[in-house]
Amino acid sequence: MVKQIQVVQNILQSNEEIAAQNRRLIDEAGIFALNMMSSPGSGKTTLIEVTARRLADRYRIAMVNGDITTTLDADRAQQAGAGQAVAINTGGNCHLEAHMVRDALNQLDLAAVDMLIVENVGNLICPHGFKLGVHKRVVVASTPEGADKPYKYPSMYTGADVLVINKMDLLPYLDFDLEHFTRGVEALNPGLVTFPLSCTTGEGVDAWIAWLEAEIAANRG
Amino acid sequence: MHELAVTRSILEITLEHAEAADATVVTDIYLVIGDLSSFIDDSIQFYWSTLAEGTIAQEATLHFKRVPARMQCQRCGHAYPLVEAQGVCPNCDSRRAEIVAGKEFYVEAIDIE
Numbered sequence: 001m002v003k004q005i006q007v008v009q010n011i012l013q014s015n016e017e018i019a020a021q022n023r024r025l026i027d028e029a030g031i032f033a034l035n036m037m038s039s040p041g042s043g044k045t046t047l048i049e050v051t052a053r054r055l056a057d058r059y060r061i062a063m064v065n066g067d068i069t070t071t072l073d074a075d076r077a078q079q080a081g082a083g084q085a086v087a088i089n090t091g092g093n094c095h096l097e098a099h100m101v102r103d104a105l106n107q108l109d110l111a112a113v114d115m116l117i118v119e120n121v122g123n124l125i126c127p128h129g130f131k132l133g134v135h136k137r138v139v140v141a142s143t144p145e146g147a148d149k150p151y152k153y154p155s156m157y158t159g160a161d162v163l164v165i166n167k168m169d170l171l172p173y174l175d176f177d178l179e180h181f182t183r184g185v186e187a188l189n190p191g192l193v194t195f196p197l198s199c200t201t202g203e204g205v206d207a208w209i210a211w212l213e214a215e216i217a218a219n220r221g
Numbered sequence: 222m223h224e225l226a227v228t229r230s231i232l233e234i235t236l237e238h239a240e241a242a243d244a245t246v247v248t249d250i251y252l253v254i255g256d257l258s259s260f261i262d263d264s265i266q267f268y269w270s271t272l273a274e275g276t277i278a279q280e281a282t283l284h285f286k287r288v289p290a291r292m293q294c295q296r297c298g299h300a301y302p303l304v305e306a307q308g309v310c311p312n313c314d315s316r317r318a319e320i321v322a323g324k325e326f327y328v329e330a331i332d333i334e
Contacts (some may be wrong), residue, residue, distance in 0.1 A: 007328040126223040187308030
């Protein structure tokens, strides 16, 4: 005899439970944690390098980097001043999951960290669906990608806490309609904290750094 | 690609509920997937055939109920589909809106014997 059982259970629940455990570990250590997400080539790793260079003399930075096969990005972050860096090779997986971050946290000396930067796999689709346990989800967009990204990848933008628009120095050379882009973002995530900047010229980087410093201070125990 | 991990979760949830109900076989699984959740039916189906093999759910038919993305205007309360609206409320032209449907991703029910 066939019988129906009502389940109504979130398929991502087990990931979310691990994310909550990660969050407890991070909070207990008084760490401010970020999840950086973007398409490949947005300048995410360069932004992390610039950030580490600006903050490494005052704060202890740890880096967790999701990469399909290499440790190149983690190496770059460490050279720029991240005191500790763990590379997670996702083995072809297109996003980080909470258990991968948990394994990375276990390899770090959390008592010696003020800010943890998790660099997700370059991808505008999957990473948004998997909570990791960080405080802020940062989407790094860039002007060469085109202004239609919020319309094409709405989930990435609706789930963001902060938006960085990188490569602003290229604006005069590109057909990037900033107003169209901003309108799309505003419709999906009204009032989203946004930092337009250029890692090449340094324009706008101060505001980003000031925001990070305020968050680090707020999350210290 | 990311469907591999979530298909594993679907199988775990299914088996947990089926075993708790002393099922001998799972015949149907009803999934609810919002269009904004970025999970693809075909991929889930593809991984399912491999992952479910050898379990009591291996012959189960997967049913996908897709939920289109809908916005609700924060000014006039009008609900409208995200795709056609281009970020503007068709009723009052406001750009302030909240996503009210389309993020769903859960196992709704299973049929067992």
